[in-house]
Amino acid sequence: MILTVTLNPSVDKIFRIPGFKLGTFNNASEVMTQPGGKGINVAMMLNVLGHDVVAMGFAGNGPGRMVQDVLREVGITTSFTPLEGKTRTNYAIVDSEAGTVTQVRQDGPSVTPSDLEQLRRTYERLLDSAEMVIIAGSLPPGAEPSFCAELVRLAVHQGVRVALNVRRRVLAAALPAKPFLTEPDLRSVEKYNEYDVRKHEGRVSLVRELARDTQLAVVNAGSEVLLVSGEEAYSIQVPACELLGRIRLDDALIAGMIDSAIAGGAVSEIGRRGVAATIAAAASPTGQFASREDIEACIERTEVKPLA
Amino acid sequence: MVRDLTALTTDMSLQEAVRIFSMTRVTGLPVVNDKQQVIGFLSEADVIGAIMPRSRDMSGIFLSDFGEIARKMGQARELSVGDYMTERPVTVTEDINLSTVSETMLMERLKTLPVVRDEKLVGVINRTDVCSKLMEDREAI
Numbered sequence: 001m002i003l004t005v006t007l008n009p010s011v012d013k014i015f016r017i018p019g020f021k022l023g024t025f026n027n028a029s030e031v032m033t034q035p036g037g038k039g040i041n042v043a044m045m046l047n048v049l050g051h052d053v054v055a056m057g058f059a060g061n062g063p064g065r066m067v068q069d070v071l072r073e074v075g076i077t078t079s080f081t082p083l084e085g086k087t088r089t090n091y092a093i094v095d096s097e098a099g100t101v102t103q104v105r106q107d108g109p110s111v112t113p114s115d116l117e118q119l120r121r122t123y124e125r126l127l128d129s130a131e132m133v134i135i136a137g138s139l140p141p142g143a144e145p146s147f148c149a150e151l152v153r154l155a156v157h158q159g160v161r162v163a164l165n166v167r168r169r170v171l172a173a174a175l176p177a178k179p180f181l182t183e184p185d186l187r188s189v190e191k192y193n194e195y196d197v198r199k200h201e202g203r204v205s206l207v208r209e210l211a212r213d214t215q216l217a218v219v220n221a222g223s224e225v226l227l228v229s230g231e232e233a234y235s236i237q238v239p240a241c242e243l244l245g246r247i248r249l250d251d252a253l254i255a256g257m258i259d260s261a262i263a264g265g266a267v268s269e270i271g272r273r274g275v276a277a278t279i280a281a282a283a284s285p286t287g288q289f290a291s292r293e294d295i296e297a298c299i300e301r302t303e304v305k306p307l308a
Numbered sequence: 309m310v311r312d313l314t315a316l317t318t319d320m321s322l323q324e325a326v327r328i329f330s331m332t333r334v335t336g337l338p339v340v341n342d343k344q345q346v347i348g349f350l351s352e353a354d355v356i357g358a359i360m361p362r363s364r365d366m367s368g369i370f371l372s373d374f375g376e377i378a379r380k381m382g383q384a385r386e387l388s389v390g391d392y393m394t395e396r397p398v399t400v401t402e403d404i405n406l407s408t409v410s411e412t413m414l415m416e417r418l419k420t421l422p423v424v425r426d427e428k429l430v431g432v433i434n435r436t437d438v439c440s441k442l443m444e445d446r447e448a449i
Contacts, residue, residue: 054313061331072311077431079313082331118324121317125344129428 085109
């Protein structure tokens with residue numbers, strides 16, 4: 001079983017508004033409402049790929065119920081810790097004329113020490129049956145990076161591999177626990193530690209630094225994915241994605257890589273399949289998921305090069 | 309079956325359990341051990357039974373009982389799920405047929421049945437699920 005942890009899930013409302021203008025009325029040509037949060041997106045894609053997935057995290061009222069209902073409808077088992085507050089709703093405006101995606105995000109409901117303790121206990125019980133844990137996305141108000149680090153430690157202590165796709169502070173706290181895979185969330189980030197991640201050289205330095213504490217370090221800049229594992233280092237170019245694909249840039253990549261890692265893929269193959277999953281998901285009608293056949297069809301569009 | 313693993317543990321207080329019932333809008337939940345094995349079931353009726361006086365006649369609650377009720381309500385955060393749950397509850401496996409589930413629910417007067425695989429909780433089935441499935445099957449005839 002693969003256990004995904006989404007501490008701050010959301011409902012994502014995506015509006016397609018060609019020629020979007022600020023400060024005036026806009027008509028949406030299409031509105032999509034989907035469960036969101038990085039861990040949830042990874043869970044949905046892994047489920048499409050045929051894995052047995054349990055999704056856990058915090059779920060509040062209103063949108064939180066919708067998230068759980070949709071997950072269960074598609075066959076994912078849920079085990080969310082209930083919260084008093086309302087799960088957040090995030091908004092994205094996709095303007096195909098300007099080629100832009102504008103996103104508005106909420107912080108989400110606050111969690112209390114008792115909520116965190118309840119989640120930790122659920123997590124420990126479920127770890128017993130997990131072969132891989134994926135912790136992805138932001139922290140809700142009230143949760144500190146040290147909590148996430150504790151979740152990683154508990155899994156590693158039980159010999160369960162952990163994949164992390166989180167922001168810098170959380171990743172820094174969790175790295176000493178030696179997760180299996182780490183990918184920093186680089187959205188809206190220009191500098192990461194001392195590295196300028198807008199430049200290839202900065203990203204190379206970052207991925208090599210992360211590789212000191214993790215078996216598989218990944219940096220995804222949208223246009224290229226860098227992958228380092230021990231002495232092996234690769235660069236994979238990513239073709240320009242559909243606009244919808246930009247909203248969930250990392251999620252299909254993580255799901256594709258985990259799928260390949262569980263199958264025992266070599267490092268270069270893990271990277272190749274991750275990028276193929278990204279291309280395939282971005283081209284799907286919702287920009288969200290890709291089937292195994294879709295991924296296979298995109299494999300030839302990926303070129304893995306050794307990283308100098 | 310509802311593929312949900314929300315569960316209680318024996319050391320939780322009745323107050324915590326009621327909070328979870330309320331937030332998840334359920335009338336009862338399985339109680340699991342640290343291996344996720346089902347070892348009990350706590351329903352709203354169990355909680356009411358824990359709070360209400362045990363000895364009263366058909367005429368209802370005596371005025372003197374209210375003192376005891378208030379005291380027990382105040383103690384709800386100290387009363388533990390393990391002391392008031394139904395131990396060794398009726399469980400079913402994923403491959404059970406609908407008629408057996410329906411009969412079990414009616415005979416045992418149960419609203420929710422934990423579904424287990426190798427004794428571990430994998431979901432729950434409730435009366436609404438059974439009714440929906442029965443309606444689907446009827447439409448298919």
